[in-house]
Amino acid sequence: MDLVDNIRRMLSLAFLDGHALRTEDEQKANEIGALLPEVTRLSKRDTVVVDACCGKGALSIAIAQELGVEVRGIEHNGALVERARFAASKCDVAVSFSASAIEAAVLPRGSVVVALHACGGATDATIDRAIDADARAM
Numbered sequence: 001m002d003l004v005d006n007i008r009r010m011l012s013l014a015f016l017d018g019h020a021l022r023t024e025d026e027q028k029a030n031e032i033g034a035l036l037p038e039v040t041r042l043s044k045r046d047t048v049v050v051d052a053c054c055g056k057g058a059l060s061i062a063i064a065q066e067l068g069v070e071v072r073g074i075e076h077n078g079a080l081v082e083r084a085r086f087a088a089s090k091c092d093v094a095v096s097f098s099a100s101a102i103e104a105a106v107l108p109r110g111s112v113v114v115a116l117h118a119c120g121g122a123t124d125a126t127i128d129r130a131i132d133a134d135a136r137a138m
Contacts, residue, residue, distance in 0.1 A: 004033035007062050014061060014087035031116060032062045039114060042137040043069050048111040050074065050135075052102050052126040053118035057084025057095060063114075064093040073097040074105050102126050107133035114138075 007029040012018055021029065043049060047069050051060040054073035061084075064071045075081050078099040088095045098105075103125045107113060113130040115123065115138075130138040 003036060003066070004029050006066070007032050007036075010062060010065060010091055011058060014090050015056060015058070015083075028058055032059050035059070035114065035116065036062060036066055039063055039112060040067055042112050043067055045069065047136065048072060048108040050107050050111045050113045052105070052113055052115040052129070053122050054084060054097065055080050055117065057087055057097060059114060059116050060084065060095045060097070061088050061091050061093055064088070064095045065091060071095045072108075074100055074102055076101045102129060105129055107135065109133050110136050112137045 008021055011025050011029055012021055039049060049063050049069055049071045051071060051073040054060050054075045057073050060071045060073040073084055073095055075084065081097045081099040084097045102122055107129050111133055113126065113135045115126045118126050127138065
């Protein structure tokens with residue numbers, strides 16, 4: 001089974017109770033599948049990957065499943081953080097999710113920072129936090 005198929009299966013289990021993916025879920029699977037090889041290239045075993053503006057945590061969960069590295073998801077919406085935690089537990093992966101505005105977050109030094117759908121001011125704040133943390137990559 002290829003990477004995108006694994007991601008589709010994870011999305012179905014974590015967010016759709018095993019039901020078929022919707023068009024937007026298929027798109028997300030493809031986006032995550034395109035990003036993961038780059039995250040893999042940039043990460044080492046001791047790397048912390050920070051998923052800024054992580055939403056429901058799909059990218060965070062996929063990174064944790066595929067790479068086995070420490071993943072921290074940051075999302076300002078507390079309800080989405082709870083959904084992300086529940087989804088991670090359904091997939092049996094350990095991801096640390098926190099409810100915080102990215103503007104207030106302190107990222108681990110040397111981390112790899114990803115932000116699949118950060119938009120507006122959140123993009124600038126993510127870049128600022130990554131620079132502050134001397135991130136390995138963003």
